[in-house]
Amino acid sequence: MSVRYHCSHLADPAPPLPPSYASSSSSFNPLGELYFCEECDAVRCDLCCVSEIASYFCPNCTFDVPSANVRGDKNRCARSCFSCPDCTTPLQVQATGTTEDAGPSAPSGPPFILICPCCRWSSREVALEFEKSAGLALQLQKLLSAKDPAQPEFDALKDHLDTYITSPAPAPTPARSASKHPTRHISHLTQMAAKALHRDVPGMAAAGAVAKSGLRREMKGGGERYGWDELGEYGTKESWRARGLERGDEDVEAMRRLGGIRMGVEPEGSSWYNDGKRRLTNRYPERIPLQTKLTKRCPHPACRHLLIQPDTKSTRFKIKMVAANYLPVVEIGRRRRRIDGGGHGLMSTGSMEEAEVRRKERRRLRGRGEEVDEDMGAPIRPGEVYTFQIAFTNPLYDPIQVRLTQPTAPLPALLPANHLIHIPTRDFIVNPLKDAWSYDDEEEYADMEGTEMGTSEDGSSVLPSSRGTLGPAAGKRSRLSVLATSSGGTLRDKERRKRESEVDKKGNCTKVGVEVEILPGATGEVVFDLEVRFTYRVDDTDGSKPKGAEKETQKGKEEYKHFTFWARVDLGCISP
């Protein structure tokens, strides 16, 4: 049970591929996870937004880390935050020594150890103790660099290459000397790689040619090495040979014995096994990885407007352009099953003509109480007809006129349909969102039924024209615009019409019915797309709002805008 909204990912808004195309699912997200660009008048999603890191922070000590330090700190907290090597729980610092001012029962002085509040792992297991309770990361780094040769070696190598990587690419001049370690500048290399990647497919031949002419020339060496850099020789801090890690044939033999069906069985007495054991017992706590707050931009090359800008000091956002503030919330609920649905299903072949016949039959039977309420989670059965309500909740301070249809997919479905959808009420109004101060208006809104085209199935209805009056308080309610108009008639008429059109209105929420006929013998998931086109009033900046009983004029019409979006409704699997 879900309703997700479509993002066209920078393409012009168009109906999505049918649900049977698995590839279409990446274009649908819950409304709460979508953004809206006012400049482009388009929905944007996390996949297409351009994200930039606004700030870094440690999730454990919640301190912000200046972005300049992040790289040096290797994206981890450089204070005293560690995770347990056994269970990843954040470790706690515990004093083990006694000090003078505290009683003997409560140790509060050095040495300090790290202890896991979850699995009771203690840094004593790896013989780690600290002299001070703060700045443990630095203390640990010093302790570890004395024990583990790999990290300092890597750091030294990285430092050696760092200046080389970050320095700007030299102008392509002939090499000054024949270095023994020619290495192309890395940024230059990535540029080349990028060029190669962006080449057309027929360009493969060209790439080959470059490789032939370019690479071979490089291989020859000598005076033709343009753009080559000097790189000093790197001397290792410690030799792996000196540490006795070289076993040569012995290791090769050990690897041979690992093969075949003996995979997974430790070769007895093998050095591999022993090394593995060493790693298991000597695990050090890891510094906790940093988290980020993200700034998100509209991905359109001509737009790039900020959609999300977090406040780095709080949980608020300086800019928050989310789709939930622009598009109505679509929800599905109130499931009912038609009791006579099964009988008709027997002769069904799923053709549109038959569906129409059955639909007419259902309409004839409607209102005679042949429907039973069902739980939304109850299994969906083949050959049954269900009616649901689809709720639209308006986030705008103006009413919206909605047209609800099934989209015309750009490609035919991959699978034959397992259900048929019928939307009896395609056009309806959703009342505006109210501020807390206007709750007194409740009664008045209840009266505003608008002009639902209850039985119109040709979709011919347009914006309803203004009829009736809005009463003396019209000035106050002018923001309702002429969209919401009283259709007149007696209360009983209204109620009857309401029932017929299956429109249920409350506050800024309108519910309409949808029939879902599960075809006999059908299996799989019941998923369908809806096209929602809504018309809303644009704020009139020159103050000439249409007021009260004024008729809608041509000029007034220009103040309306349309927006179309697509939503995918997933009702779950059919149970046989």
Next chain:
Amino acid sequence: MGAFDAPIPYDKAVYIETDTGNKVSRKALIQGASNIVLGGKSIIQTGAILRGDLRRNAPGQHPVITMGRYCTVGENAVLRPPGKMYKGQFTYYPQRIADFVTIGKDAVVEAAQIGSGVDIGEGAVIGQFVIIKDLAVIRPGTVLADATVVSSMSVWEGNPGRLVDTLPETYQETVEASCRSLYQRFRPNA
């Protein structure tokens, strides 16, 4: 949101509604009530246990559990202030819970601080001195070790609990609306 959310009826004989709109089950175990401060429009459901009696080992009046508005303490959930040795003596520390906090059924909470808009799932265990910042979700069944810090906009799951996800930017509106809606739908039957 929540257009199909049904009313949640309760037995009028079971719940007491206070002047500030709190709805407290008579079948909840509230110990040391004078040390418990409820901000209003909060719901304490049947079987919940609030240990306001576990007060600080110091003279004077100290609130033990404070809770903001639009909070819900689910059925059989336990709220208990954290305690530890301090200068050779065992003492409890106050438990502060902000607004729009939902504590699921059967959860056990010994946190020191729970921020606004925090959702603690059913059966979760929140260890002593845990600090949960504003806007976070602890999924059902999660066990948070003592003194865990949960940062804003994060989602935690598992035993031991780990940061598994982040929340969408719309979470604050969503959680506040759902807490308000829950309170409004929690009505006496007939």
